[in-house]
Amino acid sequence: MTEPNDRTELLNALPLRDDLRDKSPYGAPQLDVAVTLNTNENTHPVPADVQQAIVEEVSRAARGLNRYPDREFTQLRQELAQYLGHGLSAENLWAANGSNEILQQLMQAFGGPGRAVLSFVPTYSMYPILAAGTNTEFIAGQRATDFTLTPESAADQVREHRPSIVILCSPNNPTGTALDDDVVEAVYQAGEESNTIVVVDEAYAEFARNPAATALRLLPGRPRLVVTRTMSKAFALAGARIGYFAAAPEVSDAVRLVRLPYHLSAVTQATALAALRHRETLMADVEDIKMQRDRIVDELKRMGLEPAHSDSNFVFFGGDFDSGDMWRHLLERGVLIRDVGIPSHLRVTSGTEQETTAFLDAVEAFLDRKTDTEHPTETV
Template structure:
């Protein structure tokens, strides 16, 4: 083989040929509203706490981290409440790694993962990378789900693992607890409720965590990237029956969560009240966005997340580019013709409104 091979020269797995790495554009623009990050940086107090904590621990960085992340898992259990403890919680490098642990334990060759479209674009990649068959069923036209639709799809595809994303990405649509419970009553498949945006919902207390005591096949997945403004920290976690946590422990790589990551996450959890106060502000901005976007002349899907899906456009890429030309980056994702915008700071959000108003005058 030549010394500078191309991908085509390498003996890739067949299913990887022609594939490209996942990634939303990371562009240096003034207003970045494309990946649902929390726009508020850690406060000076939180940043100082993180720095002091890491400095104090630095002399032990020659040692491996706690491979069970026990202190972090205990802190996450306290945050979640609902009677959860260490044995009910698992943590990993973002909800991405959480999902690969779930599929590594319960999916794989000869097994099937079911999701409901439109939904998070990484699910098929998790399936591909774990040699899992990936199938989908369409949501209702208003992007909602009901138990009959879900259970029919489970039966049709003989699904082993089912993902219900609520609030859904990219639409922001919630799935009622009554639907989740009816699905759990009707299947023995592993049911993953992906609550990455739950803290932003209009009623965050309506969480599938309340169903955990009754259903051993339920997994509730969350992340610290959004509500806790810790996207750079890479911490995701799940809550489930202890046996499911043990299954994830079997497939995780040793020392998968660095000491630094665990410590920074613990600091963020110590400041949960402040950080969730910022979530309240973002929720109010989201609710205002649901009103302002129709006033500008576009449709918007009712959202329980920290983003809104808006459109439709005859040429959404053209609208995306025109916004980018004005220094505003949104996401070209979801159903054809629609764009997704993350909730930003007040200044960022106003800049988005102004840019969109100009673009709409040009394209309509």
């Protein structure tokens, strides 16, 4: 078997694009542990009735798999529009294989050589990778030291860099914090002169404390605004890969120029439709996840840590601890969370009640051990 170092040499011997050399692919650890809370998945399995509905819908689709699927996935766009509301129609909707492909298509259409995408770090780590893959310059915008973003700061940076695309992640990953409308509005207005596409990535929108506070409300009259969503999180379909966006119809026309033929399979369309038609059942799990998220925030505060105000299905927290040490301690206890590379900060997905308990117990044990190490009991 070829060793990794040998593989690197073989890779470098290929005519790889220079800007991709020495890059690392995206990847979160996939370890066989009892409690996996590192990738913001919906930790609740798909309910049995929804599973059955998916099986039946996919079975119907299987009868025609010898033919290409509906290239325009018309029925799915219609039902996504009904789900979102806000006066949207099928003409405003577009879908792809996960919101990552949605973002990639947007960068293919509006980015590329000589163009740039701006986002405000720390944020979703796939943005610069997608930018590199589409030969689009990635500009790392700045946040305040507490990771917040003001309308004034965001707008100033847009006017300074004049990017072709701005991505606002709300709720933001990894911090879990949502943006107010005034940030989106300020960025949109600041991008007027540079004709900037403004993308609001709402992958975790269904978990927000106020789900009605969505950038979907801002779409009318803003043809350069795009709101992206996913069915991986609230709909528990991470394994199905379904993402979509809402925007002016001409934005869909733009991505049609770069999409692959028949890119959304009949099986994917059937799965998405079945889930949408059983969304009330799936949203019940969302409420449970939000309850466990709030429990994590409350308990971490009790332990003296500093969790962020979360509108997502995960909690970003900091404190007086070594993030690597805590991450390893939790892993030894069978709990996998995410080290996001920010000193003294970690991120944990909101799990089931049992998973959340396992995480909280492991954190408390780490803090107790840390206290014992720093203040050993004196013996006479």
